Amino acid sequence: MKQLSILCMMLLFAASCATQEQATQQSAQPVDVNSLEYPDLNPYQIPDIETFELDNGITFYLVEDDEVPLINLNMIVRAGSFMEPAEKVGLSSIMTNAMRNGGSEAYPEEELNQLLEDRAARIEFGMGRTSGSASLNVLKEDFNELLPVLVDVMTNPLMPQEKIDLAIRQQRSGISRRNDDAQQVGFREFQKLIYGEDSPQARVTELYTLDEITRDDLIEFHSKAYTGENLMIGLVGDFKVEEIRPLLEEAFADIPAGERNELEFDEIDYEFEPSIHFVDKRDVNQSVVLMGHIGGFRDNPDYAALQAMNEVLSGGFSGRLFQNVRSDQGLAYSVFGNYGSSALYRGQFYAGVFTRSEATAEAIEAVRNEMKKLQDEPVSTEELEDTRNSILNSLVFRTDSRSSVLNQRMSNEYLGLPADAFETYIEELREITPEDIQRVAREYMRPEEMKILVVGNGAELGDQLEQFGTVQEVDITIRETLEEEEVIAGDAAAGRDWLDRMATAVISQGDLSGDLIFEADNTVNTPQGEMVMEMRQTINFASEKLISEISAPFGQVTMRLEDGEGRMVMGGNEMPMQPQQKEQVLAELYRNHIYLALNKDDLDVDFMGMEEISGNQYAHIRINDEIALNLYLDPDTNLPMVTTYRQFDPQAGETVTVRIESADWRESSGVMMPYEMIGFSGDTQQSRTVIQSHHIE
Numbered sequence: 001m002k003q004l005s006i007l008c009m010m011l012l013f014a015a016s017c018a019t020q021e022q023a024t025q026q027s028a029q030p031v032d033v034n035s036l037e038y039p040d041l042n043p044y045q046i047p048d049i050e051t052f053e054l055d056n057g058i059t060f061y062l063v064e065d066d067e068v069p070l071i072n073l074n075m076i077v078r079a080g081s082f083m084e085p086a087e088k089v090g091l092s093s094i095m096t097n098a099m100r101n102g103g104s105e106a107y108p109e110e111e112l113n114q115l116l117e118d119r120a121a122r123i124e125f126g127m128g129r130t131s132g133s134a135s136l137n138v139l140k141e142d143f144n145e146l147l148p149v150l151v152d153v154m155t156n157p158l159m160p161q162e163k164i165d166l167a168i169r170q171q172r173s174g175i176s177r178r179n180d181d182a183q184q185v186g187f188r189e190f191q192k193l194i195y196g197e198d199s200p201q202a203r204v205t206e207l208y209t210l211d212e213i214t215r216d217d218l219i220e221f222h223s224k225a226y227t228g229e230n231l232m233i234g235l236v237g238d239f240k241v242e243e244i245r246p247l248l249e250e251a252f253a254d255i256p257a258g259e260r261n262e263l264e265f266d267e268i269d270y271e272f273e274p275s276i277h278f279v280d281k282r283d284v285n286q287s288v289v290l291m292g293h294i295g296g297f298r299d300n301p302d303y304a305a306l307q308a309m310n311e312v313l314s315g316g317f318s319g320r321l322f323q324n325v326r327s328d329q330g331l332a333y334s335v336f337g338n339y340g341s342s343a344l345y346r347g348q349f350y351a352g353v354f355t356r357s358e359a360t361a362e363a364i365e366a367v368r369n370e371m372k373k374l375q376d377e378p379v380s381t382e383e384l385e386d387t388r389n390s391i392l393n394s395l396v397f398r399t400d401s402r403s404s405v406l407n408q409r410m411s412n413e414y415l416g417l418p419a420d421a422f423e424t425y426i427e428e429l430r431e432i433t434p435e436d437i438q439r440v441a442r443e444y445m446r447p448e449e450m451k452i453l454v455v456g457n458g459a460e461l462g463d464q465l466e467q468f469g470t471v472q473e474v475d476i477t478i479r480e481t482l483e484e485e486e487v488i489a490g491d492a493a494a495g496r497d498w499l500d501r502m503a504t505a506v507i508s509q510g511d512l513s514g515d516l517i518f519e520a521d522n523t524v525n526t527p528q529g530e531m532v533m534e535m536r537q538t539i540n541f542a543s544e545k546l547i548s549e550i551s552a553p554f555g556q557v558t559m560r561l562e563d564g565e566g567r568m569v570m571g572g573n574e575m576p577m578q579p580q581q582k583e584q585v586l587a588e589l590y591r592n593h594i595y596l597a598l599n600k601d602d603l604d605v606d607f608m609g610m611e612e613i614s615g616n617q618y619a620h621i622r623i624n625d626e627i628a629l630n631l632y633l634d635p636d637t638n639l640p641m642v643t644t645y646r647q648f649d650p651q652a653g654e655t656v657t658v659r660i661e662s663a664d665w666r667e668s669s670g671v672m673m674p675y676e677m678i679g680f681s682g683d684t685q686q687s688r689t690v691i692q693s694h695h696i697e
Contacts, residue, residue, distance in 0.1 A: 047402045049409055050241045056228030056257040060248055061410055063236040065402045069140040071237030072403065073150070076414050077132030078232075078261045079225035082200040087482075088212050090171055090205030092127040095218040097167040099125050099157040106152050109163075115149065123150050129200065130263060130344055131414065132225060140238045144247060151251050154226055159218055168210050169654075175207060176648040179476050180579040182281055186288040186352070186455045189474055193277060193451045194294055194348045195268055201345060207655070208482050227258025232414060234406050263415075265345040270294040272449040276468040279476055280458040283579050286333070287360040287456035291367065292350030293446055298343040298417065304428035305436040306444060310339045311387045312379055312437060313370060314351060318390060320370050321351065331355055331363040339444065343415035349445065357460035361467060364452060371447040378434040388429055395426065478648075480655055490606025490622060498621045498633060499605045503597035505638040509670035512598065515540050518673060518694035522550075524687045535689075541595050546585055561585050590627045593640050594671065610635075613642055639665050639672065649681055656682045669696035 050062040081092045100123070103112040116123060121138040123146075136150045179185055191202040224230075233252070235244065272293060296306070314321045314337030321335040332353040340347025351371070355363040379387070399405050399422075412421050452468055454461070465471045516539045524531050534551040548559040558569040559577070566577030566585060577585070589595055596603065604624040611620045611632065618632035618641060632642035643660040658681055662674035673694045679687040 046399070047405055049406060052245065054228065054249065054253060056253065056255055057260070058228045058231045058233060058252050058255065059413075060245075061232070061234040061406055062239075062241050062244065063234075063402045063406045064239060064241060065236050066238045069238045071136075071138055071140055071143045071235060071239055073136040073138075073147075073233065073235050074407070075132075075134040075234075076232040076410055077127070077134060077225055078230035078263070078414070079132045079221075080128055080130045082129055082263075082265065083221065083224070083261065084200075086198060086203065087209060088217055089203050089209040091213045091217050091221060092132070093205075094164060094167045094171065094210075094213055095159070095221055096125040096127045096132070097170075098159040098163040098218060099153065099222075101166070102158045102160045102163040104153045104156045104158055106156070107149055108158070112149070112153065115146075119146065121146055123153065125154070127225075143239075143244075147247060147251050151255075155255060157222065159215060159222075161215055164213075164215055164218065168213065171205055171210055172207060172648070172654055175205065175478060177580055178204075179281075179478070182284050182286075182288045182455045183354075185279055185281065185476060186290050186453060189277070189279060189455075189476065190290040190292075190350065190451075190453045191348070193275075193453060194270065194292070199268070200265065201268075206482075207478065207480050224258070224261065226255070228252075228255050229257050229260040231255070232410055234410050236403050236406050263344050268294060268346055270346075272446055273451075274449050274469060275451050275472065276465050276470070277451065277453045277472045277474050278458070278461075278465060279453070279455040279474045281455055282457055282459065283582055284455075284457050285460065286354060286356050287363075287454050287461065288352070288354055289360065289364060289367075289452070289454050290350050290352045291364065291450045291452040292337075292348060293450055295340040295342075295347030295349045296444065297346060298341045298415070300341060302436075302440050302444070303341055304425055305432050305440045306339045306341065307391065307425075308384070308387055308429065308432050309374065309437045309440050309445075310337065311391055312383065313337055313374060315387065315390060318386065320373070321353075321367060324370055325353065325363065325366045329366055331359050331366050335367070343417060357457055360454060360456060360461055361464035364468065368447045368450070371441070371445050374441040375438065375445065375447075378438045381434065384432070384434050384437065388432065391429060392426065395422075398422065480646075488608070490608045492604075492606055494607035495605035495621050498607055498619050498638075499596075499600050499603065501638040502593070502621075502631070502633055502640060503600045506593055506597040506672050507670065508667065508672070512594070512671070512696065513542055515545075515697050516594065516671065516694065517697055518691050520689050520691040522687060522689045525685065539589065539592070539594075541589075541592075541598050544586070544589060546589050559585065561589075587627065591629055591643065591645065593631075593643075596623070596629075596631075616641070618642065637665070639674075666694075668694050671696060 047063050047065070051060060053059045079092070081089070084091050101109060103109040107115065112123075115121075119139065119142045121136070121142060124133075124135050126133040134150070134154055136146060138146050178188075188204060195201040197203065231252075233248070235248075270293070296303075300306070311319065313319055314335065316322065319335075319337075321332075321337060326332045326335050332355045334354040335352070337349075337351035339349045351367050353363045353367060397404075398408060408422060409419065411417075412419060418424065453474070454465060517536070519534075519536050522533045522535050524533065531553060533553075536549045538547040539545065543563075544561070545563075546559075546561045548557075550557045550559070555571055556569075559581075560567045560569070561577070561582065566582040568575050568577055568581075606622045606624060608620040608622050608630075610617050612618075613632060617635065619635050621631050621633065623629040623631070628645060630644045631640045632644075633639065634641050639662075641662055643662070645658055646655055647658050648654070649656045658679065661678045661680070662676070664675040665672050666675050667673075671694070673691060675691040677687075677689040677691075678685060679689075
């Protein structure tokens with residue numbers, strides 16, 4: 001029996017091996033994917049949407065969904081930043097921030113947050129360019145209790161001044177960092193080229209517009225936005241329409257009807273003229289390129305053909321830009337594009353590439369050539385079918401849930417589009433021909449009349465961009481006032497004389513081609529209290545190298561700026577410096593009194609007269625270059641005793657005057673250094689640095 005069992009096992013094993021070998025051989029045979037047959041997909045049932053309207057104008061859209069015990073309420077508010085006065089840009093987002101974070105008299109902030117946290121619920125408010133939003137996401141069992149909370153906070157917000165101030169500080173902090181990312185700079189400035197810097201479609205919040213915003217402005221905007229005529233409310237979730245309707249009527253009936261806000265935009269004054277624009281961003285080693293012109297409206301009869309054209313040109317991995325510019329020619333890290341068609345105003349057509357600096361001009365030409373090919377040659381039938389299928393397959397996800405169907409219905413009605421706009425678009429896509437794509441490419445794309453914007457490193461780009469016309473440099477300086485501050489003229493000749501005296505006093509002798517090394521104790525006042533750190537700093541002024549080795553209570557930190565690259569090491573982890581950090585380190589280097597002495601002949605300087613500070617008379621010289629620095633020199637020693645400059649303070653949320661008071665100057669290796677420096681932000685002392693020693697290696 002035992003031998004028989006073993007024999008059976010061997011036979012079974014052999015049969016198994018044979019079966020696996022046969023399967024392996026079969027799987028190795030190429031499969032014709034076109035011969036595969038798939039079962040028909042189950043048809044998606046479009047859910048019923050129940051609607052009703054209150055006497056005050058609020059329209060409700062209800063969709064039952066009992067899959068999970070949740071109810072999601074989302075509003076579209078007929079308002080937006082387009083309603084803001086030009087001098088108060090940013091007030092609508094400040095308002096919604098203060099609404100949510102300030103609560104109401106019945107539900108103050110802390111009570112509101114605790115109430116929502118206890119029930120795993122969420123209430124949010126927002127305001128975009130052409131619409132606002134309000135939402136309540138809650139468990140079914142808590143809906144009856146939290147619906148009145150949403151209505152009360154929305155209609156009776158406290159908007160306390162401290163929450164307004166906090167929101168403004170947060171906006172200011174964001175503005176201070178908005179030039180860090182080259183892509184964000186590119187899209188922001190390209191919109192200005194298309195629509196105009198002062199148009200509602202392109203204007204951005206500035207420090208000086210935040211200065212103009214008051215609580216009364218927020219209250220006035222709120223009164224125009226959250227009224228019955230301006231609210232569309234959609235609900236999807238675990239409820240019965242006949243049960244929830246009375247609750248909604250009771251909760252929203254007392255909201256005043258108000259006046260309906262008109263979604264009207266001025267005609268865009270646009271001229272099709274070629275131009276080349278450049279943002280010089282020296283902390284990057286590649287170029288962000290955007291090129292294009294004004295787009296069209298959503299109700300254009302050629303909308304479907306334009307979307308197909310766009311898919312052929314820039315539809316992801318299968319688009320011609322990706323295949324030809326990125327893959328075949330290797331001219332881009334990323335390529336993209338879109339023919340924008342807005343329902344409320346003309347969209348924008350653009351194509352873009354992220355490319356290495358030396359290939360910028362070549363990449364621009366390659367993209368433009370792909371546009372011309374679409375105009376000169378019709379697409380093949382196969383490419384059209386692939387394009388059509390790609391679009392239709394992606395559109396499935398627009399109606400893959402009850403929420404998406406509801407949102408689409410509400411959005412169409414808000415924008416004034418027909419209820420069957422989506423279905424019409426699909427039918428038109430099915431009818432598009434190769435000739436249609438070539439026709440709209442010729443009619444709507446103007447590759448020779450595009451505005452081109454490049455954000456890149458001017459030192460690496462050289463003169464590449466000049467082949468596209470006269471290069472217009474774009475100024476992205478963050479200004480504190482709308483008008484340029486009037487600069488009081490000084491005495492340039494006297495300024496040059498005083499700067500020469502300072503340079504002679506600072507560098508009496510010695511070779512500064514090596515590294516300046518100094519060790520110091522640095523005491524910094526932080527929100528958590530006083531922090532004492534030991535610091536060793538190495539500076540090479542010729543190569544602009546700066547290495548700071550810091551021993552702090554939280555551990556060792558090394559900041560290294562060398563060969564144009566910034567790195568930070570902390571706790572054994574190394575990471576690149578953020579652009580803002582790198583700029584701050586470079587600014588510290590450029591403000592150093594030794595750097596100023598070494599580069600005195602390249603600086604624009606004025607003598608502003610003698611000034612008294614703390615009972616002492618100093619010679620005031622102003623450095624007018626990008627560093628914008630004021631130096632107050634001791635007329636006996638010619639050394640800078642006080643230095644001031646303007647800088648954004650993220651804690652204060654505003655730009656402040658920084659003042660450095662220097663004392664106890666000592667010489668070593670032929671170089672003078674202040675052995676005590678006290679730093680002030682505004683009138684508040686922030687730091688005290690005491691140098692232990694310095695020398696040149």
